Amino acid sequence: MHAKPCSPAPRPRLLIVGCGDVGMRILPLVRAAWSVRVLTSSPQRAAVLRAAGALPLVGDLDQPATLARLGGIADAVLHLAPPQPKGNEDLRTRALVRALARRVAVRRFVYVSTTGVYGDVGGARFDETRPVAPFNDRARRRVDAERLLRAWARAACVRLCILRAPGIYAGDREGGHPRERLQRGTPVLARGEDVYSNHIHADDLARACVAALYRAPPQRVFNACDSSELLVGDYYDLAADLCGLPRPPRLARAEAEAQLSAQQMSFLSESRRLDNRRLREELRLVLRYPTVAQGLAQGRHGPHRPHDSRG
Numbered sequence: 494m495h496a497k498p499c500s501p502a503p504r505p506r507l508l509i510v511g512c513g514d515v516g517m518r519i520l521p522l523v524r525a526a527w528s529v530r531v532l533t534s535s536p537q538r539a540a541v542l543r544a545a546g547a548l549p550l551v552g553d554l555d556q557p558a559t560l561a562r563l564g565g566i567a568d569a570v571l572h573l574a575p576p577q578p579k580g581n582e583d584l585r586t587r588a589l590v591r592a593l594a595r596r597v598a599v600r601r602f603v604y605v606s607t608t609g610v611y612g613d614v615g616g617a618r619f620d621e622t623r624p625v626a627p628f629n630d631r632a633r634r635r636v637d638a639e640r641l642l643r644a645w646a647r648a649a650c651v652r653l654c655i656l657r658a659p660g661i662y663a664g665d666r667e668g669g670h671p672r673e674r675l676q677r678g679t680p681v682l683a684r685g686e687d688v689y690s691n692h693i694h695a696d697d698l699a700r701a702c703v704a705a706l707y708r709a710p711p712q713r714v715f716n717a718c719d720s721s722e723l724l725v726g727d728y729y730d731l732a733a734d735l736c737g738l739p740r741p742p743r744l745a746r747a748e749a750e751a752q753l754s755a756q757q758m759s760f761l762s763e764s765r766r767l768d769n770r771r772l773r774e775e776l777r778l779v780l781r782y783p784t785v786a787q788g789l790a791q792g793r794h795g796p797h798r799p800h801d802s803r804g
Contacts (some may be wrong), residue, residue, distance in 0.1 A: 504528045506598075508567035510554070510589060511574025512542065514666050515605070517532070518699035519571065520545045523706075540732035543643065554585035557592065561641075564595035571702055572604045572642075576634035583638035590645050601652045603705045604642055605698070606635045608659040608691055611765055616689050618722075618766040621714045628763055643712060654709035656717040658698055659691035659767065662788065666695050670789070671732040679757075680742040681726040682749055690725045691718045694782040696714060704776040714775065716767040721784045725761060728785060735789050 507527040516531070523529060523712045524546035531547040533539070534552075539549040550566075552559040570593070576583035585606075593599055602797050611619075612626035627633045639655055646653035663669045682688070693701075707716070714754055723731070726743060733740045750758055772778050782788035 560592035569601040586638040620768040663695035
């Protein structure tokens with residue numbers, strides 16, 4: 494009598510919510526080990542997602558009735574979708590949690606938040622133990638999402654990880670390289686009034702998401718940033734030199750406020766330097782681009798990749 498061959502164990506199920514540029518970078522890293530579903534609000538993207546190895550599920554976080562099928566369909570979730578554009582609460586994350594809670598199968602949940610939740614700290618260097626102090630509604634929506642997810646994860650015994658990401662860049666990411674701003678001649682602040690910014694290459698953020706799926710302890714927060722410490726003006730000077738473009742003009746803050754939009758100025762009103770030790774040591778992530786100098790040099794001539802931040 495011959496023993497029956499053992500059938501392979503089913504792959505765990507992963508749901509990606511908001512599969513734009515970073516999500517598309519994640520897919521090649523997970524599709525062999527996971528059965529991947531992607532929530533997309535664009536039926537036109539279904540063929541692209543299938544070709545990338547994912548099963549598309551059409552649903553819109555702004556229309557909760559379209560999310561009914563999400564309950565119980567995934568063992569793990571990667572939540573990459575941003576909040577809606579207005580308000581102090583993240584209504585999209587609330588809709589997602591309600592849908593998942595109808596039938597909880599999720600055991601791991603990774604949420605990509607923003608370092609904007611820390612607000613302005615005057616250029617201080619700090620780690621994840623610093624309390625949040627959101628400076629604007631955009632950051633308040635992220636804080637709301639983090640608090641909501643923490644409460645749900647504790648109640649449902651879900652292992653939650655929050656990755657706080659700063660400015661995401663890559664040469665092949667739409668709008669993800671400073672060359673466009675440099676070509677427009679957009680000014681930056683004079684050195685004496687400049688602020689520190691933080692960055693992460695899109696490929697490294699994708700790898701951080703996968704590392705978090707496997708290695709993050711419950712209810713843990715990580716600064717998902719590289720090891721650079723650059724003033725905004727120095728960042729653009731570096732990019733200009735690498736691209737062979739003129740360095741941007743430097744203006745006093747009062748002059749910049751007269752020329753730049755309110756949103757542009759909001760990014761020049763917060764200064765912080767982030768410690769990424771947890772990312773490197775606890776998630777054991779070896780950054781492919783540990784500084785923006787390395788990342789910008791790699792992507793200075795790269796073509797753009799189609800991008801949809803909502804999925």
